[in-house]
Amino acid sequence: MTIKAILTDIEGTTSAVSFVFDVLFPFAAKHLPDFVRTHAAETAVAAQLQAVRTDSNEPAADVERVIEILLQWIAEDRKATPLKALQGMVWAEGYQAGLLKGHVYPDAVEALKRWHQDGYALYVYSSGSIQAQKLIFGCSEAGDLTPLFSGYFDTTSGGKREAQSYHTIAQAIGLPAEQILFLSDIVEELDAAQQAGMATCGLVRQGGVLAGHSNVVSFALIDVSQF
Structure with a gap:
């Protein structure tokens, strides 16, 4: 799919x-x-x-x-x-106040912009609050990235290591889980998303292996069409 x-x-x-x-x-x-x-x-x-x-x-x-x-x-x-x-x-x-600037990897910025242009709907799911998510992307070193995103999810949708959370998010997005690709650096989160039916890709920026999932060291290596 x-x-x-x-x-x-x-x-x-x-x-x-x-x-x-x-x-x-x-x-x-x-x-x-x-x-x-x-x-x-x-x-x-x-x-x-x-x-x-x-x-x-x-x-x-x-x-x-x-x-x-x-x-x-x-x-x-x-x-x-x-x-x-x-x-x-x-x-x-x-x-x-200009005391903080959000850090977003350049390869992530480039990929997110490209995916948005290609018509993919982009969403964030983090344990940080939705407000904090909007701030890190809205006041990033690369400028305001919030126009790229269609929505944000935090722990009010459930724990990130629980499959039910990903079912809840898929419902909120309005797509079958199979049409959503989830990116994370934590294997338990990837496992939970996979159990809910989502496609998964693990980020291993510092090396290592996230068993049971595709692994990449950079957003630049993610080919969405392969999922």
């Missing part, structure tokens, strides 16, 4: 893992406490702080305690939805 859409991961796939861990996470950890203190009363922020209290079973936690929990989650690289949302808000301020 012909591929009509391409769904891509970000970390280790379109973008360097080091950008997330060495640039974005430290920026969020440094600026999040003051951001929360400043904006705690705003509706969007207050809703996420309440979600932190619920997720941590600390309904009476004050703002300072919530900040402690968030910093602990950052240290643990916890994939918590309210943390991702708040990090996204902090990063938005950083991008808008």
